[in-house]
Structure formats: structure tokens, C-alpha cells
Amino acid sequence: MRAAVRLMDLSDEEVESPGGYMASPTVRRFKDCVHDYMPFDNKICAIIDTPQFQRLRHVKQLGTSSYVWPTASHNRFEHCLGVAYLAQSMMEHLQQSQPDLEITSRDARCVTIAGLCHDLGHGPWSHVWDGLFIPSVLPGADWTHEDASEMMFDDLIKQNNLEIDEDDVTFIKALIAGEPKRCKRPEKPFLFEIVANKRNGLDVDKFDYIARDMHAIDQKGNLSLTRLIHSARVIDNQICFNIKDANQVYELCYTRFSLHKRIYNHKTAKAIEYMIIDALIAAEPHMNVAKHIYNPKKFMYLTDNIKTVIESSEAEELEPARQILHRVNTRDLYKPVDFKVFPWDYKDICKEYFTPEKIVAAAKAVAAEHALNGQETADPADVEALSPGHVIVDLAKMHYGMQDKNPLDFVKFYSKHHPDTCQQAVLADISLLMPASFGEVLLRIYTRDSRFFGLIQAGYREVLAKMPGEPAPAHPDPQREATPPLPSLTPPDSEAPMTPRTQTRSLSSIPEAPEVTPLGMPTSLTAPSSARGPGTPGQFTNNPFTSVGLNHKGPPPSTSKARPPNSVKGRASKRTREKADAEESPVKRRRGA
Numbered sequence: 001m002r003a004a005v006r007l008m009d010l011s012d013e014e015v016e017s018p019g020g021y022m023a024s025p026t027v028r029r030f031k032d033c034v035h036d037y038m039p040f041d042n043k044i045c046a047i048i049d050t051p052q053f054q055r056l057r058h059v060k061q062l063g064t065s066s067y068v069w070p071t072a073s074h075n076r077f078e079h080c081l082g083v084a085y086l087a088q089s090m091m092e093h094l095q096q097s098q099p100d101l102e103i104t105s106r107d108a109r110c111v112t113i114a115g116l117c118h119d120l121g122h123g124p125w126s127h128v129w130d131g132l133f134i135p136s137v138l139p140g141a142d143w144t145h146e147d148a149s150e151m152m153f154d155d156l157i158k159q160n161n162l163e164i165d166e167d168d169v170t171f172i173k174a175l176i177a178g179e180p181k182r183c184k185r186p187e188k189p190f191l192f193e194i195v196a197n198k199r200n201g202l203d204v205d206k207f208d209y210i211a212r213d214m215h216a217i218d219q220k221g222n223l224s225l226t227r228l229i230h231s232a233r234v235i236d237n238q239i240c241f242n243i244k245d246a247n248q249v250y251e252l253c254y255t256r257f258s259l260h261k262r263i264y265n266h267k268t269a270k271a272i273e274y275m276i277i278d279a280l281i282a283a284e285p286h287m288n289v290a291k292h293i294y295n296p297k298k299f300m301y302l303t304d305n306i307k308t309v310i311e312s313s314e315a316e317e318l319e320p321a322r323q324i325l326h327r328v329n330t331r332d333l334y335k336p337v338d339f340k341v342f343p344w345d346y347k348d349i350c351k352e353y354f355t356p357e358k359i360v361a362a363a364k365a366v367a368a369e370h371a372l373n374g375q376e377t378a379d380p381a382d383v384e385a386l387s388p389g390h391v392i393v394d395l396a397k398m399h400y401g402m403q404d405k406n407p408l409d410f411v412k413f414y415s416k417h418h419p420d421t422c423q424q425a426v427l428a429d430i431s432l433l434m435p436a437s438f439g440e441v442l443l444r445i446y447t448r449d450s451r452f453f454g455l456i457q458a459g460y461r462e463v464l465a466k467m468p469g470e471p472a473p474a475h476p477d478p479q480r481e482a483t484p485p486l487p488s489l490t491p492p493d494s495e496a497p498m499t500p501r502t503q504t505r506s507l508s509s510i511p512e513a514p515e516v517t518p519l520g521m522p523t524s525l526t527a528p529s530s531a532r533g534p535g536t537p538g539q540f541t542n543n544p545f546t547s548v549g550l551n552h553k554g555p556p557p558s559t560s561k562a563r564p565p566n567s568v569k570g571r572a573s574k575r576t577r578e579k580a581d582a583e584e585s586p587v588k589r590r591r592g593a
Contacts, residue, residue, distance in 0.1 A: 005046040007113070007164040008106055030081055034212050035225075038085040043109065047116060048081070051300060052156040056080060056119065058303035062213060063125040064272040065263060067328075072216040072263075076119050076126065079212055083195065086204035087115030090194050090229050101234055107191060110168060114175035114195045115204060120156070121148025123293070124304050125276060132277045137290045148293060149176060155296035178203075189237040199238065200410035201401035202249065210255055217263060223252055235414060235422040243413040246430045253400040253407045260398045261442075271334040271446060274392055275324055276307070278448075283310055283321040334392065335554045337445045337457045338546050340464070344404040344439035347397055353467055354395075354443060354460070356388035363459025370550060378455045378551045391456055392446035399439035406438050450554025458550050464540050 026042040040048070047053060056076035060066060066073040091108040094101060122145050123129030130145045150173050157164060167184055174182040178196030180189055197203035207225050214221050231245040241249055263269075284290060289306065292298035310321050327333065342350055363386060370377035377383075401407045408430065412422035427434060445460045447453055 004161045004163050005043065007043050007046070007162055008109065008168055032078065032082060032085075034208070034215055035082055035085055038081060040084070040088075040112075044084065044112060044116065046160075046162060047113060047156065050156050050160045052120060052152050052159070052296075053077075053080070053117070055300055055303060056122070058305055059122050060125060060304055061209070062216070062264070063128045064269045064276065065217075065266065067272050068266050068269050069217045069263070071218065072213070074212060074216050076122050079209055080116055080119050082208035082212060083118060083205050084112050084116035086207050086225065086229065087194055088112045090204060090232060093229055093232065094234060098234055101188070101190075103188070106168070107188065110171050111175060111191055111194050114172045117153050117156070117172070118149060118176045118195055118205060119145070120152035121145040121150070121299075123148070123299075123302050124306050125273070128273050128276060129302075132273065133280050134290060134293065136277065136281055137284050143293055146177060148299060151294075151296050152299065190234045190239055193239045197239075200407055202239075202241075202252070202407075202411065206252070206256065206401070210252065210259065213259055213263065214255070221251075221255060223255065224248065228252070233414060233419065235412065235420060238412060238422070240412040240414050240422040243415050243425060243429060246408065246411075246413060246425055249411060250408060250430065257398060257400045257438075260396070265396045265398065265442060267336045267339070267444065268333065270394055270396075270444065271336065272328055274334055274394070274446065275328050279310065279321040279324040280306070282324065283318050286315060286317040334446045334448050335450045335453055337447050337453055338460050338543060339442065339444040340540070340543055342441040342443060344397075344399070344437060344441060347395070347441045349468075350441055350443055351395055354393050354445075354463060356391035356393060358463050359391050359393070359445070359456060359459040360386055360388050361459070362462035363455045366458045366462050367455065367550065376550060378458075382451060382455060386452050386455055390448050390452050391459075392448065394444040394446060396442040396444075397439065398442060402438070404437060404439035406434065447554075453554045454548050454550045454552030457546070457548060457552075461542050464542070467540055 027039045028042075028045050029037040029039045032038050054077070059076045061074050061076055061079050062072045088108065088111075091103060091111055095103045095108070123133075127145075130143070130148075134141060134143060153173065153176075154169070156162070157169065171183055171187060174180060174187075175192060175195050178192050178198040180187060180192045193199060193203065195203055195205060207228065211221075211223060211225055214223075227245060228241070228248055231242045231248075232239050233242070234240070280289075287310075289302060292302055307325060310318055311325055313322070364383055367378050367383045369375075371380075397403075402410060408425065411424070413425050413429075414420070414422045445456060447456050
């Protein structure tokens with residue numbers, strides 16, 4: 001057992017010069033592909049050099065995305081190092097630029113530790129575990145990976161002979177959660193906006209994962225994390241930014257949405273997510289791993305390696321799980337049947353309205369109607385075999401970071417002329433080219449067996465055709481003022497065409513979209529909610545880019561693929577081949593037949 005390490009000293013309560021420890025010979029520098037060299041002192045490294053933290057080397061940051069982008073195989077380990085480095089950099093900047101804040105070494109160290117340990121509780125494939133698997137096998141369980149992070153942090157301190165006061169532990173946990181009310185003693189409010197900013201989502205966690213994920217997929221961007229950190233200034237106990245960096249802030253929020261749209265919710269990555277979840281659910285009665293989320297000693301070994309454990313097992317109980325994982329390895333994936341993007345207000349009604357049971361019932365009704373009318377229909381055997389278990393309904397809520405609201409509405413800015421005064425910006429201060437909406441809902445329908453492809457699509461579209469119109473928002477935002485009518489932007493003959501009219505509106509006051517969109521979006525979706533009424537069915541159009549026939553079938557099912565070597569039938573086939581080889585004549589073997 002290693003010697004005890006005291007993470008906080010009495011002198012840490014004093015205000016010191018920023019970055020004073022950087023010249024210490026005990027500082028270790030970690031080379032990073034995003035931030036270059038990241039220096040940490042021996043007390044931060046005492047946390048890094050623990051089994052609880054090293055476990056993060058085996059949990060992929062982007063879950064299944066590496067099946068689509070091979071280089072997106074980075075893990076939570078380097079992300080947590082990056083967040084700790086940016087948290088440390090932010091504290092050094094604030095110490096240097098605003099000494100009147102009286103930031104102590106304890107403040108800086110606790111914020112850095114919070115950044116380092118904020119993701120200790122992520123399970124296998126990150127959000128796949130807590131977002132899909134745990135709700136499936138432990139319905140109603142009040143558990144999140146943030147809960148596990150606190151559990152693992154407590155275990156890390158206890159098992160590695162690290163000494164830290166209870167008040168400091170509570171402070172670090174509150175910083176990870178972004179909840180100052182959890183602290184037992186008064187703390188500086190702005191510190192809770194560095195690692196987990198609940199006010200507007202602009203924190204170093206987001207700074208790092210956006211930059212790191214873009215680097216992993218070789219996506220070039222115009223973001224400058226150094227500029228944003230140096231732009232940060234504490235005014236009225238909240239972190240504000242220079243108004244000249246408002247477009248950088250907006251770019252960060254847009255990039256977050258773009259990553260969710262293109263990368264995190266990629267159709268193939270999502271299909272593999274569901275396959276891995278199905279494999280874990282099939283293995284759960286035999287492996288019983290879900291309950292390990294409450295035991296830090298067991299949770300220590302819950303990593304992406306669980307896939308290898310299942311594949312290498314010869315237990316007959318795990319054969320269904322092995323078959324599914326074998327399909328992943330041979331690219332025999334679940335197929336996306338159809339998709340559609342809905343307005344943000346539809347997030348609840350979509351979840352309630354689109355279910356596998358409704359889609360299957362509608363598919364069978366459509367097939368029966370086609371058969372009755374003498375139209376082309378699906379194979380009666382397929383219609384009979386189709387069940388809700390063949391259908392997956394995936395609903396992804398995507399936004400700029402503050403659900404359907406403009407995140408810049410929650411950011412305060414200052415200028416060099418008024419460095420100690422902050423206020424919200426208006427459109428004319430930033431840009432008039434803001435989107436009409438900052439959140440949307442992506443609905444995807446998958447089939448686990450491609451022979452039901454066309455049948456499931458027909459059922460989904462039948463359900464879509466009867467879906468009611470958009471409901472009025474359940475909780476109107478009183479802060480959002482009504483959109484004023486826009487004056488004509490066409491200049492009179494006497495006015496130069498390039499001279500824009502001056503307009504001042506809040507960031508939330510965006511003009512409504514036109515009545516008819518180029519891609520056929522129904523006018524009911526873009527008209528004001530108050531003008532729609534309760535909604536009528538049949539106003540949604542089908543996706544013309546995904547349309548197939550009722551009897552359309554995808555590639556052959558997995559039975560045509562080679563079976564995994566550890567399956568019961570795979571082992572039987574191997575024994576049959578070995579027996580046949582043994583019975584070959586010596587002459588035939590010599591001829592190489």
C-alpha cells in the first residue's frame with residue numbers, strides 16, 4: 001500500500017499567484033493531441049494513478065461511433081485529463097486577470113479535481129449503458145452515471161490512501177453536479193459554472209469533448225478554446241464573455257448540435273448501439289451485471305471489455321448474445337427503415353404515439369387491405385411472423401444545449417469599454433441570421449430482421465398519416481416576447497440597395513418560417529401554435545428519399561452468415577468437419593484435395 005497523500009494543505013486556503021506550482025520538479029506533463037502538453041502536479045497525479053481512474057482507458061468516449069469513424073476510438077481517460085487541464089487553465093486565467101476574486105489554491109485544486117473525476121461513473125460504451133441498457137433491465141431505477149461518479153470518487157479516495165477533508169469532498173461533488181446548494185460552507189458561485197454550467201451549458205467539459213470529438217473524426221473547425229478561456233470574466237458572480245467573442249460562443253453551441261446530428265446519432269452507430277443493448281439484455285440473466293452499478297468494486301470492471309467476455313465464453317446461455325455480437329462483427333446490422341424530423345414541441349407526443357405495437361398492428365392492417373383489394377402485398381408468412389420485437393423506435397432530441405431555447409439568451413457579455421458591466425446581447429449585436437428553432441426531434445424506425453423492411457415502413461407510415469397536428473407548448477416561456485412584424489426589407493428606389501434597415505430584437509424573437517417549406521414540410525408545423533387548434537390527422541408527409549414497396553426485403557438475414565466459432569452450432573460444425581477430415585483417404589490428403 002502506498003504512502004498517504006494529502007490532497008489539500010493548510011496553505012491552500014491562501015491566495016497565491018497563478019500557476020506557481022508549474023515550475024515544480026514534481027509536475028508531470030501529459031502529451032495530448034488536442035491541448036499539447038498538459039501539466040499536473042503530484043497531488044492531481046495521485047488521483048490519476050489509481051485503478052478507479054485508469055479504468056476509464058477502457059470506456060470509449062463515443063460508444064459505437066468507432067464502427068463508423070475508425071479513428072473515433074478515444075476514451076474517457078483522455079477526455080477527463082483534458083477537462084481537468086481546461087479547468088486548471090480557466091482558474092489560472094481568472095486568478096491572473098481578476099485578483100480581486102481572491103481565488104485560493106484550494107479553489108483551483110478542487111475545480112481541477114472535479115474536472116478530472118466528473119466522468120468516473122460512465123459504464124460500458126458511455127451513454128449506451130446508462131441511456132439504454134439500465135432503463136431496459138432496471139426499469140424505474142433512479143440511477144445516472146453522475147451518481148456512479150460520486151460513488152467511484154468516494155471509493156477512489158478510500159482505497160488509495162488519499163487524505164482530504166469531508167468539506168472538500170462535498171465541494172468537489174457539488175462542482176461536478178453544478179449545484180452550489182450541496183456545499184456545507186459558502187463557496188464562490190462562479191466556480192460552479194466551470195465544470196458543469198447549469199445556467200447556459202458553457203463549461204470546460206463541453207469545450208473539451210467538442211474539440212476532442214471533432215479531432216477524432218478529422219473534422220476541422222473554427223473554435224478556439226484558448227480564446228474562449230481568455231475571454232472569460234467574472235461579473236456579478238457569473239462567468240461572462242467578451243461581446244467580440246459572441247460568434248465563437250454561438251459556433252460552439254452550433255457545433256454541439258451538429259455533432260449530435262451527424263455523429264452521435266448516426267444511423268449505423270445507433271443500429272449497433274441497439275444490437276449491443278440486445279446482446280447485453282440477452283446475457284443479463286446469466287451474467288447479472290446490471291446490479292454492479294451499486295457496488296464500486298464490481299463497477300470497476302464494467303468496461304467495454306464485456307463484449308469480449310461474452311464472445312469468448314462457451315456457455316450455452318450466452319449463445320443468443322454471441323449471435324447478436326457476431327452480426328455486429330460481420331456487419332449484418334439492424335436496418336433503418338424510415339426517419340423524420342419533427343418540431344421540438346412534438347417530443348412527448350412522438351414518444352407516446354409511435355410504438356412497436358402500433359406500427360405492427362398498422363402494418364398487418366395495410367397488408368390485409370392490399371390483399372383484399374388485389375394490390376401488391378407482403379408475403380403472408382412475413383405478415384404472420386411480424387411482431388413488435390422486430391421493430392425499434394428511436395427518438396433523439398437534438399438542440400444547441402438549452403433544449404429549444406437559444407443558448408445565447410442565457411449568456412451575459414461585456415465589452416472592453418465596460419469590463420465590469422454585463423448584459424444580454426440582442427440580435428443586432430451578433431447576427432440577424434439565427435435559426436427559427438434551436439431544437440428538433442429525430443425519429444428513426446429500425447428493423448431487427450431485414451425481411452420485414454417494407455412491411456414495417458408501411459405500418460409506420462400508416463401511423464404517421466393518422467398523427468394529430470402539433471400541440472400548443474405545454475409551458476409557454478414568459479421571457480420570450482412575441483415576434484414583432486418585420487418591416488419590408490426591400491429598399492425604396494431612393495435608398496442604396498446595400499444599406500440594411502436597423503432592427504433591434506431579443507435573441508429569442510425569431511420570425512416564423514414561411515407557410516410552405518421547399519422540402520414539403522406541412523404548413524401546420526411552421527405556423528404559430530395558437531393558429532393551429534387541436535390538430536388534425538393526415539398533415540404529415542412521408543420521406544420521399546426512403547420510400548420502398550410493401551414487400552421490399554433487405555439483405556439476407558444473419559442465418560446466411562458464418563456462425564461464431566463459440567456458438568453451439570458453430571462448434572458442432574467444426575466437429576463435423578474434423579471428423580470428415582479424419583475419414584479422408586491418405587491418397588486424397590497427399591493430393592491436397
